[in-house]
Amino acid sequence: MQTFFKHLFSLVLFFGIEKNVLAQSGLTKKEQLAFDKREKQLKKQFEQASLNWPAKQLYIRSFKQDGQLEIWVRNTMTEPFTLFKTYNVCALSGKLGPKRREGDLQVPEGFYYINEFNPNSDYHFSLGINYPNQSDLYFTDSKAPGGEIYIHGKCATVGCIPILNNPIEELYVLANIVRKQGQDFIPVHIFPVRFTNENSFKVLQSHIAQNSIYQDFTNQLKEVFDYFEQYKQLPIVGINEKGVYKVISR
Template identity: 35%
Template sequence: MAEPTSKTKQRRSGLAGLILLALLVIGAAAIALMPAPIRDSYLISAQRHYRVWLASTGQALPGTPDLTRLDQRLAEKGMSLGTPILMRVFKREFELELFMLKDGRYELFATYPICKWSGRLGPKTKTGDHQAPEGFYTVDKSALNPNSRWHRSFNLGFPNAFDRAHGRTGSFLMVHGGCGSVGCYAMTDPVISEIWSIVTRALDGGQKRFQVQVYPFRMTDENLARYDSEPVAPFWRDLKTGYDHFEKDRLPPAVGVCDKRYVFTSGAQTRDITGPVTATCASGNTTATAG
């Protein structure tokens, strides 16, 4: 049998490419028609595999700031190490935002890509479910681990008062380096090193604890509507109340728990004193969550 000519090989290669492209288009169309929870599950899984592959080959994740220019980036935004901080985590977007206090309000300093988190969208409920927590947490010096097996880490403080009120169990849920996760948020070693520098300087500079707000996704009305029929939707609507407080005031809301629900007080009323999440049903200036 004669060997295929170069033109034949090119035609076959082109045909294979067209078939692959068609399959990708069909796959994308099929995913787009799926219900939001199923579609997001597929997309999250694809992101995990892609990010783990990038990390395993030593490549920076998309969206990683220039970690060699921390001082310059701070100067460009008129910020400095040692000022109070706040963090927000968005699971579906694989992002961790770090805010720093400037002129009486928290301004975004950097958005870091998350390499990996485990489980699905939704809160952690019990030990062994491999879920990464969602909710409001505070971190102080006692939560820091400079000798972590994942390079550097800090404990989110799960379970907090809200989690305990719901009988949720688990421990050692961290933000750490590397790109492996069983209920944690893995940031890669270079990224956690920069975050660590900012965190330790803030706590050494007088901030007693900083707030970490963990969300399933950006808490827009549109995103919530896509999940309105899900059992977890009421919990997420409660989280949105705290999210909205910060969006409006750019100050961490005071967070409490009453009747097994988060309650929030505007940071503008509490003078930006970040305290731990506590069980309280005090009336007056405490505003019950919506939903």
């Protein structure tokens, strides 16, 4: 039977049982220095927040208009995610709306995952996001959709998500730890606004008032946002043959 979905984001996260997160090989000198600096601090922060250490599953979501990036954690697939920390996004290029071509300075909007750990970034450390995904490819300029979208340090951007050097060190180490625990798929959801923030939502409404296509798109994003807000669990999201996000499993 032909499937309705060209692409499927399986938000099922697998994890192992390795306990000694620093007893690992393959780190660069710069990464090891960041681990030595940040691991104990993170452990203490988890203890203060009554969270189990080390985290085994990580979920990242960002809100463009609100200038925030949230870090959620949990240790089993059955328990809800718990908010660990919120970082400020220190700069934003472009405007509300998804990225549609190379050089448009837009930060993407949609559902992604970490696909690169870069300790040699020009922006201190960086975590790559798998833009363009299958939805983006349907709508973007096929010859030049753009790419190289990162969460990174410093405070400059041409379409990425900068959170300064100390926060990116923390997040980079934490993402590395859950990867060593077995989580190969770290989801990153990028929303135009925090839909529960009345002021931000008003800004979004002004953008979609004369743009029915963008209104439909933000409705797709809001469905996933609303589900997570209610249950603190991630639904499985598919992308149909017209690039539309669909929640297919709750």
